[in-house]
Amino acid sequence: MIDWQPLQLTFRLAFITTLLLLVVSIPLAYWLAYTKHKVKPIIETLVSMPLVLPPTVLGFYLLIAFSPSSPLGNALNEYLGLRLVFSFEGLVLGSMLYSLPFMVHPIQSGFANLPSSLKEAAYMLGKSRRTTLFKVLLPNIKPSLLTGIVLAFAHTIGEFGVVLMIGGNMPGRTKVASIAIYDEVESLNYAAANAYSLILFAITFAILLLVYLTNGGHLKRFWQ
Amino acid sequence: MNLQVDIKAEEGRFLTLYGKSGAGKTSVLRMLAGLMRPDAGRIAVGEEVWFDQEKGIHLRPQKRSVGFLFQDYALFPNMTVKENLEFALQKGQSTAIIKALIELIELGELQDRRPETLSGGQQQRVALARALVQRPKLLLLDEPLSALDLDMREKLQRYLLKVHQEYGLTTILVSHDQQEIQRLSDEVYEVEQGRILRSGHPKVMFPTTRNAFRCHAVVEAIQAMEGGQCRLSFRMIDGVLDWIFPAASIADIEVGDRVKLEMGLAQLTITS
Numbered sequence: 044m045i046d047w048q049p050l051q052l053t054f055r056l057a058f059i060t061t062l063l064l065l066v067v068s069i070p071l072a073y074w075l076a077y078t079k080h081k082v083k084p085i086i087e088t089l090v091s092m093p094l095v096l097p098p099t100v101l102g103f104y105l106l107i108a109f110s111p112s113s114p115l116g117n118a119l120n121e122y123l124g125l126r127l128v129f130s131f132e133g134l135v136l137g138s139m140l141y142s143l144p145f146m147v148h149p150i151q152s153g154f155a156n157l158p159s160s161l162k163e164a165a166y167m168l169g170k171s172r173r174t175t176l177f178k179v180l181l182p183n184i185k186p187s188l189l190t191g192i193v194l195a196f197a198h199t200i201g202e203f204g205v206v207l208m209i210g211g212n213m214p215g216r217t218k219v220a221s222i223a224i225y226d227e228v229e230s231l232n233y234a235a236a237n238a239y240s241l242i243l244f245a246i247t248f249a250i251l252l253l254v255y256l257t258n259g260g261h262l263k264r265f266w267q
Numbered sequence: 268m269n270l271q272v273d274i275k276a277e278e279g280r281f282l283t284l285y286g287k288s289g290a291g292k293t294s295v296l297r298m299l300a301g302l303m304r305p306d307a308g309r310i311a312v313g314e315e316v317w318f319d320q321e322k323g324i325h326l327r328p329q330k331r332s333v334g335f336l337f338q339d340y341a342l343f344p345n346m347t348v349k350e351n352l353e354f355a356l357q358k359g360q361s362t363a364i365i366k367a368l369i370e371l372i373e374l375g376e377l378q379d380r381r382p383e384t385l386s387g388g389q390q391q392r393v394a395l396a397r398a399l400v401q402r403p404k405l406l407l408l409d410e411p412l413s414a415l416d417l418d419m420r421e422k423l424q425r426y427l428l429k430v431h432q433e434y435g436l437t438t439i440l441v442s443h444d445q446q447e448i449q450r451l452s453d454e455v456y457e458v459e460q461g462r463i464l465r466s467g468h469p470k471v472m473f474p475t476t477r478n479a480f481r482c483h484a485v486v487e488a489i490q491a492m493e494g495g496q497c498r499l500s501f502r503m504i505d506g507v508l509d510w511i512f513p514a515a516s517i518a519d520i521e522v523g524d525r526v527k528l529e530m531g532l533a534q535l536t537i538t539s
Contacts, residue, residue, distance in 0.1 A: 163302055164341035164394075166328040168355045169401065178354070182345035 045238045048215055049223035053243075056131070056219060057199040060138040061146075064195050065188075067139070068146040073176060075147070076154035091148075093141050102208025105137055109209075129211035134219070137205040145194040153187025154180060186258055193254045197247050270294055270461035276439065276454075278313070281431055283440045283448045283469070286458035292441045295458070296407045299439070300335050301328030312404060334398030334436075336411040340390040342382035348393050349378040355400035368396040371433060372426055388419035392426060399430060406431070408440040412447065424450055445473045454506070467508035474530045484508065486524045489517070499537075501528065510535055 075087060093101065109116040109127035119125045127133040157180060165175040181188070203221040210217035212226070220239050227236035256262050270291040276282050284292040297303040299310060301317065304325060310318035317326045343351050352365045369375055372392050382390055391411055398406065408427070412420045424447060431438050431451075442448055448455055448469050455472045457464040465472065484501035491497055497517055501508045508528075512535075520526065520539055529536045 158339055158341065160337040160339050160341035161343065163300075163328070164335065164337060164343075164397075166302070167300060167331075167333060167335040168397070169329045169357060170354075171329060179343055179345075183343070 045235050046223075049218050049220040049239065050242060052131075052215070052218065053200055053220040056134055056138060057196045060135055060142060060199045061192055061196045063135065064139050064142060064146045065192060068143070068150055068191065069176075069181070072147045072150035073154060073180075076151045091144050094144050098141060098202070098204025099208055101140060102137065102205040105133070105140075105205070105209050109133065109136075128209045129213065129217065131216050133209050134206055134217055137209055138199045138202055141202055141205050142195040142198045145198045146191040149187045149191040149194065150184065153184030157183060190254060190258065193250055197250045200243060200247060268461045272456075272458070272461075272463050274456060274463070276437055278437050279435055280453045281428075281438045281440070281451055283442055283452040283455045284458055285441075285443060285445075285448060285455050285472075286464075287443070290458045291461040292458050293409055296335075296409050296439065296441055299405070300333050300407055301326060301331050332401070332404045334401070334403040334406045336391065336394055336398055336406075336408045338410045338413060340382070340387070340394045342385075342390055342393055342397070344382055347379050347381055348374060348385075351382070351393060352397050352400055355397045357401055360401070364400055364402070365396075368399055371430065372396045386419070387415050388423060391415065391423055395423075395426060395430065399434060402434065404437060406436045406438040408438065408442075410441050410443075412442070412444070420444075420447065427451060449473060463509075465510055467510070468506045471508055471530055471535075481527065481529045484526055484528050486520055486522055486526060489520070489522055501526070503528075512537070 071090070075083065075090070106128055107113060109119065111117055111120055111126065111128070116127065119127060125132060127136055161179060161183070162175055165179045166172075170178070201221060202219070203225070206217065206219055206222055207225075210219070210222060212218050212222055218226070220243055224236045224239045224243075227233070227239070268289070268291065272291070272295055274282075274295070284295060286292050294303060298305050298318075305318060305320065307320045308318070309316065309320070312332075315326075316322075316324055317331055318324060342348075343354065346354060349365070349369075352368065353362070356362065356365070369378065372395060374393060374396060377385060377389055377393065382393070385393070394411075411427075412423050415423065427438070427440075428451060430436065440448075440451060452469050454466065455469045456466045457472065482503050484503040486499060487502050487507075488500040489497055490500075491514070492511065495514050496511050497514045498509060498511050499517065499520070501510070517537065520537065524539050526537050526539050529538075
C-alpha cells in the first residue's frame with residue numbers, strides 16, 4: 044500500500060505545533076484584546092501576515108535566518124544543539140508562524156467579546172490578573188479556544204510552501220504528507236498521490252465539519 | 268468632558284449620585300473602585316489613602332475593600348450561584364459568611380443554578396451577595412436596578428437597604444430614579460457635566476407637593492462662584508444642604524446667620 048510515514052509525520056507536526064501555539068497564543072491574544080498601546084496595530088499586522096504572505100517568502104526568510112552558516116543558526120547549533128533548517132524542529136517553528144493567526148484571532152475575538160464587567164468584577168473580588176485569566180476568562184471562551192485549536196491544527200496539516208523551503212524532504216523527518224503528494228506526482232505515481240490526498244481531504248473535512256456543528260449548537264443534544 | 272468633584276461621605280451613610288447620562292456619575296464610582304485612574308486629586312477611605320496623584324499612590328482595585336454591583340450583574344457564567352459566592356472568598360476566610368448571605372438575601376433555592384437560568388432580579392441579588400462576601404467597607408452600586416422592571420426594582424431596593432443596615436456599610440449608589448433615591452438615600456449629590464451642582468437630603472433635592480417643607484438652618488459657609496452665583500452650605504437639624512443661589516438674592520446673608528428655608532417645587536427660598 045502506501046507509506047504511512049508522511050501521514051504520521053503530518054499529524055505529529057500538527058499536534059505539537061497546535062499545542063505550542065496554544066501556549067504562546069493565549070498571552071498574545073490577551074494582550075491584543077485588552078491593550079491600548081500604540082504598538083498594537085503593528086503587532087496585529089505582524090500576527091496577520093501569514094494570512095497573506097506567500098508561504099515561500101516565510102520559508103525563505105526562515106532559511107536565511109536559521110541556516111547553519113548564518114550567525115543566528117550557528118549560535119543555536121553551538122549552544123543549544125538546535126538545528127532549525129532541514130529538521131523537524133524547524134518545521135515546528137515554521138508551522139507555528141504559519142498558523143499563528145489561526146490560533147490568535149479566534150482567541151482574541153473571544154476575549155474581546157466578553158463583557159468587560161466580568162473581568163472587573165473579578166478584580167473587585169481581589170483576584171489577580173492571572174487568576175482572573177485562568178478561572179474566569181478562559182473558561183468562558185471555550186468555543187473560541189476550540190475554534191483556534193482546530194483551525195490551527197487543520198491549517199498546519201495543509202502546509203506546503205514553508206515546508207518546501209526549510210524541510211529538505213527527508214523521509215521520516217520532514218517529508219510530510221503535503222510534500223509526499225507533490226513528490227508522488229512528480230514521480231508520476233498518481234495512485235499514491237491520490238491516496239494521500241483523499242485521506243487529507245477527508246480528515247480536514249471532518250475536522251471543519253466538527254467545528255461548525257459544535258459552534259452551531261447542533262451537537263448539544265448529544266451531551267446535554 | 269472635564270470631571271471635577273469633591274465629595275465627603277460619612278461612614279454608614281447611603282449616598283446617591285444623581286444626574287443625566289454622561290454627567291460623570293459612573294466615572295466617579297469607577298475611580299473610587301480603582302477601575303479608572305483620576306488625573307489629579309485624592310481618594311481616602313477612613314485612614315487609608317487609595318489614591319494621591321501628588322504622592323504617586325494608586326491602589327489597585329484588587330486591594331480596595333469595595334463591593335461593586337454592575338448594571339449587567341457580571342456573574343461568572345461558568346460557575347453556579349454557590350460557586351460564584353465561593354469564588355469571592357478570600358484565602359483562609361470561613362464559609363460561614365456565604366451561608367449567612369444566602370439566608371439574608373434568600374438565595375437558598377438558587378444555589379445550584381447557573382446564572383443564565385436566572386432572571387435579572389435574581390442575578391442582581393446573587394451579585395449583591397457576592398459583593399458582600401469579603402465584608403467590604405464600601406458598597407458601590409452602578410445603576411444596578413435600571414434593567415429591572417418596577418416590581419423587581421422595589422424588591423431589590425428592600426434587599427439593598429437590608430444589607431446596608433445589617434452590615435453597616437457605606438453605600439454609594441448611581442441612579443436616576445427619583446423614587447428609588449428617596450427610598451434609599453441619606454444624601455444626594457446632583458452631578459451635571461462633570462460638576463456637583465447641589466447636594467442634600469433627598470426630600471430637599473426632589474421635593475414634591477407632598478414633602479415640600481420649611482425649616483430653620485444655620486449658614487455654615489458662603490462660597491462665591493463664577494457667573495454671579497454663590498454656593499451656600501447650611502446645617503439643619505437632620506442634615507446638611509448645599510445650594511447655589513444668585514449672588515444678588517443673598518446679598519445680606521452672612522456666615523452664622525440663622526435662616527428659614529422654604530422648599531417649593533424645585534425652588535428654595537431663603538429668608539433671614
